Amino acid sequence: MSTFADAARKPLPQPDADTEKLWAGLRDGKLLLQHCEDCGDVQYYQQALCRACGGERIVHRAASGRGQVHSFSVVHRAPGPAFKGDVPYAVLLVELEEGPRMISTYTGGEPGDVTFDMPVELVVEPVNDVISLPRFRRSR
Template sequence: MKDEQDLPPKMRTSGQKVPGKPLPRPQDPVEQEFWERCQDGHLYFQRCGNCGLFRHLPRYMCAKCGSPEYSWERSSGKGTLYSWTVTHQALHPAFAAEIPFVAAVVELEEGVRMATRLIDWNRENLALDLPVQVEFETVGDDFRLPVFRPRER
């Protein structure tokens, strides 16, 4: 491999400014409310006021009974690994220093599934139903993004 000084300036890692991680850009007030609630360091999900079903992604009507009634309920933040992939290519420059990383779907105790990123993982321990716990990563200007880490059973 060449010495960095032998590379053109655009290819030198020391000369590149890494952009910040992209932030969610909600298009709807109910989705915006989900992200605003995350900023206190806890997850909240909608719960149907009629049948009690938890739901995520946020929406205006229950998928089970069609009721427009709901409340926001605090989640335990505990769940299990439902699906994952180990990603070896950063599709955004802000994630380049973190590859490989795990893009995951977590099933929470409340029954909802959430796309997320798994942190502090060990390849040998990745398995279906791996217990996980939410944590919040600060990105951008003090924006908290939910991520998950393995936890003891």
């Protein structure tokens, strides 16, 4: 057990009861959003109750994968040893077509190419048997 080795490894999400469906969907290449059957609200990130009305009647539906860059930041200084090989990279706040905004990262191009309101589409990148990460590239 070496703390150096741990620091060199990227932290990964840990699925729990609330988010297991999200990660299962991503393993299938789909980004699942929660739709509230009581008030119609659409939410990301997954949880047991509707954040708008507190309702429990929530269904999962796959997002279109389309959205646009609401905001972004280009990271030049790695937040830890595990990310040294990635800089520079762009962290995106993507506004999904369905409404929710989510934080992700840009792929498929140079971070300097990212602009506000740029149309993007989902790319699901498998990391291991459990975790596949949702990222975004410029729409084609």
